[in-house]
Amino acid sequence: xxxxxxxxxxxxxxxxxxxxxxxxxxxxxxxxxxxxxxxxxxxxxxxxxxxxxxxxxxxxxxxxxxxxxxxxxxxxxxxxxxxxxxxxxxxxxxxxxxxxxxxxxxxxxxxxxxxxxxxxxxxxxxxxxxxxxxxxxxxxxxxxxxxxxxxxxxxxxxxxxxxxxxxxxxxxxxxxxxxxxxxxxxxxxxxxxxxxxxxxxxxxxxxxxxxxxxxxxxxxxxxxxxxxxxxxxxxxxxxxxxxxxxxxxxxxxxxxxxxxxxxxxxxxxxxxxxxxxxxxxxxxxxxxxxxxxxxxxxxxxxxxxxxxxxxxxxxxxxxxxxxxxxxxxxxxxxxxxxxxxxxxxxxxxxxxxxxxxxxxxxxxxxxxxxxxxxxxxxxxxxxxxxxxxxxxxxxxxxxxxxxxxxxxxxxxxxx
Numbered sequence: 154x155x156x157x158x159x160x161x162x163x164x165x166x167x168x169x170x171x172x173x174x175x176x177x178x179x180x181x182x183x184x185x186x187x188x189x190x191x192x193x194x195x196x197x198x199x200x201x202x203x204x205x206x207x208x209x210x211x212x213x214x215x216x217x218x219x220x221x222x223x224x225x226x227x228x229x230x231x232x233x234x235x236x237x238x239x240x241x242x243x244x245x246x247x248x249x250x251x252x253x254x255x256x257x258x259x260x261x262x263x264x265x266x267x268x269x270x271x272x273x274x275x276x277x278x279x280x281x282x283x284x285x286x287x288x289x290x291x292x293x294x295x296x297x298x299x300x301x302x303x304x305x306x307x308x309x310x311x312x313x314x315x316x317x318x319x320x321x322x323x324x325x326x327x328x329x330x331x332x333x334x335x336x337x338x339x340x341x342x343x344x345x346x347x348x349x350x351x352x353x354x355x356x357x358x359x360x361x362x363x364x365x366x367x368x369x370x371x372x373x374x375x376x377x378x379x380x381x382x383x384x385x386x387x388x389x390x391x392x393x394x395x396x397x398x399x400x401x402x403x404x405x406x407x408x409x410x411x412x413x414x415x416x417x418x419x420x421x422x423x424x425x426x427x428x429x430x431x432x433x434x435x436x437x438x439x440x441x442x443x444x445x446x447x448x449x450x451x452x453x454x455x456x457x458x459x460x461x462x463x464x465x466x467x468x469x470x471x472x473x474x475x476x477x478x479x480x481x482x483x484x485x486x487x488x489x490x491x492x493x494x495x496x497x498x499x500x501x502x503x504x505x506x507x508x509x510x511x512x513x514x515x516x517x518x519x520x521x522x523x524x525x526x527x528x529x530x531x532x533x534x535x536x537x538x539x540x541x542x543x544x545x546x547x548x549x550x551x552x553x554x555x556x557x558x559x560x561x562x563x564x565x566x567x568x
Contacts, residue, residue, distance in 0.1 A: 358544020
């Protein structure tokens with residue numbers, strides 16, 4: 154049978170194999186093995202006042218006799234027992250079972266099976282990323298294009314590159330904007346593996362890696378701005394990219410236009426992580442990934458029931474999946490003055506010459522210290538040898554070998 158256990162952590166379920174012969178001691182042992190609360194630390198009761206008590210004394214309806222059969226206490230399938238404990242961390246609890254589908258087609262499922270397979274969704278209070286800092290020039294170049302050229306009419310996105318500091322903070326130094334197509338509601342990333350290989354080679358030479366995803370929200374999106382943080386479609390996309398990202402500190406940044414009471418508009422940046430539960434649900438295929446016109450954008454739809462606040466539901470408020478991350482800015486070593494890839498205007502070799510001429514008073518390594526400059530240049534270099542070597546010069550701000558300098562100037566002159 155299933156006994157429901159309510160504690161200050163929420164409502165959980167314990168499977169009791171033989172309800173007829175099980176005792177209070179049996180239940181305590183099962184709570185220890187299935188929920189991670191040692192039997193010696195448990196206080197069990199049938200009285201909900203147990204969870205309101207601030208003293209260790211148990212209410213009169215406590216289950217204090219370990220040998221008492223559960224049946225003699227009126228406990229049956231679906232009964233609720235109240236659990237209090239203190240001085241115990243549940244971080245050592247055994248890992249939960251994989252989120253697998255209910256079974257192969259045609260298999261008969263009992264109610265016990267269904268209940269045991271349900272997943273609790275609750276807020277994750279602490280992110281794995283202590284903070285997110287954005288290079289001012291990179292962030293400005295991204296939002297400026299969205300504000301002045303796209304007028305926040307459609308969504309725009311990019312990948313964040315930088316590093317993770319020793320204290321777990323993500324430091325973003327440049328933004329790569331892949332080929333894409335945006336509407337008010339959706340952002341389709343038309344990813345180019347060859348171009349991404351060049352980006353990764355440049356990042357490696359700079360001592361950086363992909364650390365997150367950034368996207369903008371259109372002012373005309375469904376429901377209007379300000380009513381919800383992320384739509385169900387955005388949650389799925391963010392969870393997919395975080396799952397792909399491969400680092401626990403991965404961040405998702407949102408850029409949106411907020412209009413104040415005085416009518417003044419302001420570009421606003423926010424940073425989040427998708428919760429561990431959200432990413433796990435995505436990996437296991439629990440999210441409905443098809444979206445209709447009548448769907449509530451504030452909710453994510455599930456293919457199976459999950460437990461939220463003690464209720465079985467198939468629609469989850471998206472806020473349950475968001476873990477806010479503190480945000481700040483810094484001035485990195487890279488500039489962002491070179492034309493940016495995959496925008497309305499195609500970047501050609503002529504941009505190399507214009508860029509080099511515009512800042513010809515600077516040392517050569519400073520003139521090429523721009524990710525977007527290096528990305529265009531890398532199309533004409535060996536991705537395995539030349540690109541990382543040149544990027545390393547930029548990272549160390551070292552003298553660029555004469556051969557590379559002559560090659561770059563020759564390419565610029567040929568435009």
